[in-house]
Amino acid sequence: MYVCMCYGVTDKAIKKAVEAHGAGNLRELREVLEIGSQCGKCISMTQQIIDATIVDESLFKEVC
Ligand code: FES
Numbered sequence: 001m002y003v004c005m006c007y008g009v010t011d012k013a014i015k016k017a018v019e020a021h022g023a024g025n026l027r028e029l030r031e032v033l034e035i036g037s038q039c040g041k042c043i044s045m046t047q048q049i050i051d052a053t054i055v056d057e058s059l060f061k062e063v064c
Pocket of ligand 1: 001003004005006007012036037038039040041043
């Protein structure tokens with residue numbers, strides 16, 4: 001699903017950036033992806049995806 005229409009960024013791309021580069025917030029994500037700096041409508045959804053991905057990763061690490 002597209003999260004940022006201005007730059008064509010999907011939720012999968014955000015998750016990948018969080019997992020691969022350890023981006024924990026929007027500022028860190030912007031170092032890897034161009035997102036959220038045009039109209040800003042995607043910022044809240046982007047932060048939710050970052051948070052959910054971090055929680056998922058934490059659960060995975062606990063199991064291992
Ligand atoms: S939808 Fe992301 S900056 Fe506009």
